[in-house]
Amino acid sequence: MKHVSIKDIAKELSIAHSTVSRALNDKYDIKKETREKVLKKAEEMGYYPNPMAKKLKENKSFNIGVVVPEFRNAFFPDVILGIQDVLLSKGYQILIMQSNEDPIIEESNIRTLHENMVDGLIISLTADSHNVSFLKNLSNKNFPIVQFNRVSDKLETSKVVFDDYTWASFATEHLIKQGYKKILHFAASQDIALCKYREKGFINALKRHKLPCNKEQIVPSGLTIEDGKKAMEKVLESNMDFDAIFAVTDPTALGAMMVLKQHKIEIPERVGVVGFSESRLSQVIEPSLTSVKQPTFEMGQAAANLIIQEIETEVKVPQVMTLGGNFKVGKSSVRL
Amino acid sequence: MKHVSIKDIAKELSIAHSTVSRALNDKYDIKKETREKVLKKAEEMGYYPNPMAKKLKENKSFNIGVVVPEFRNAFFPDVILGIQDVLLSKGYQILIMQSNEDPIIEESNIRTLHENMVDGLIISLTADSHNVSFLKNLSNKNFPIVQFNRVSDKLETSKVVFDDYTWASFATEHLIKQGYKKILHFAASQDIALCKYREKGFINALKRHKLPCNKEQIVPSGLTIEDGKKAMEKVLESNMDFDAIFAVTDPTALGAMMVLKQHKIEIPERVGVVGFSESRLSQVIEPSLTSVKQPTFEMGQAAANLIIQEIETEVKVPQVMTLGGNFKVGKSSVRL
DNA sequence: CTGAAAGCGCTAACAC
């Protein structure tokens, strides 16, 4: 397990270690023969550069930190695949950490990554990241940060977001066109920009179609299956009148569906349901869930490209990339 | 974004940088006042140690590599949470990489991690890791490796496994007790030890209960939903006689269920289904899937503890930890 | 074209 160093090769060949370095890095000032001799020896001795030394020297870790709230749903793993796709090919490693939807852990993740000298940070915030002062601090010190998906308006960095407003509007219109008239929106924290925009898109669609749109129709819930269940139960208890639900996320929609099914309320006959951001669960549930599909892989690629750009060009002009998606019609929203 | 170093503090205080080092590391030979002065200054200047330097010096990265086949199902993310739980508290970072069930990517992951000088590797093999020579090579060089879940008999390292044999037996017996008589096993590659043991457990249970057990009952499929679907379709085409399925994993079981439902074959009335290693999808499908539940978090903790032990004690006596689980009865296997 | 030497930030012998 002893690591062979550049010096070992030099000693073996009775030349200077700096010459070996040059040979390996294929710099100009080197005779072909020497170079080949060195390369052969290096191969032979199983040499590979000690990354720590290189990193220390260049004051760069070639590591990018990635912080996500969770990776139990398919969404973040898919984004990470996209990030990897770009970063690995450019010689960067990624350190993945998850905050478990806890702002305290999130901050400690960020701190750990920063202290480990990652060259940049790609982050999707927890649902309750009210306080972004720590991140803001880093960002002000010119530390490269790219936010994606769950971004904060209070933090000016490059961002990759989805056009939530337009697609939420589109999803709501789909329900309207199917003939649903009293549509509820299961919403989540307004601190997360995407939730705010999905809600706005919903309201906008109703208004455009001159449908009633009052406060009770916005049902506070959250991003998880549990949140969806609870909200649905409350709505049923309240005897509110409704015939469709547009949920802020798929898990929320699934939770709602599970409760509706328990109460023998037929989907889509009596209540139509539309989710957002297709999760794998939505393939399995019956009826299959209509949902907006986001380009997760591409989102990861975009975030990775932005961070590379910030790191390698040192220019900091925050860019916001807005991606589009597509709409996947399932059975949960289509009356026969 | 300039990193303040130990020397900067030393200069500021007009003392030697080694003194600063001592103060920060709280070694004996240091006067209290000096120490406090240094600590205060360090705080003031926003000092934190450059991990690269420490790592270079100590020839240790405090990074542990984690390679998993995928993290789209809940299983591996949950294990990783357990790994993090132990490792973060001991000052280690984890580098997560995923092989996407591809042995080529897997080997390149391992290589990347090794070249980045991780202090050890925690790995769950891909379904087709026939060739473990690269890993064996590393292991022989005393590089700490811990396998978990999908382990190879050809590779002698510490391992954390589940008692697949016993629990597969138990799951099969459950079906037998429910009155099912012609039970199929949807199996996967025998190269993965856990698949082999689940199959053996299945066969054993049938024999113990004197039920027929011939080759056709072992249906070659795989570990994914797709594999389950395909296998189910083949079985239906073949007009084989059967009344229950014990699938090697939950996704496999789910795939089978989806096809059964398409064919309007009632579960559990006409066909009972049992899976293995509860995935979140099994909560959502109807009827809910009976399944063996593995202690994922504990599995991660165990693997982490083993790797720490190998790294910090330098003793290499491969240990095999076998964990137990529990059985979650759903509706897919219980006739009314 | 190649060797010698400095230095990245830190720790740890060894002096004083």
Place this chain on the structure above:
DNA sequence: GTGTTAGCGCTTTCAG
């Protein structure tokens, strides 16, 4: 107690 020095593995001047 504290300062001096060497060295971890590497890259990069600067001589020659």
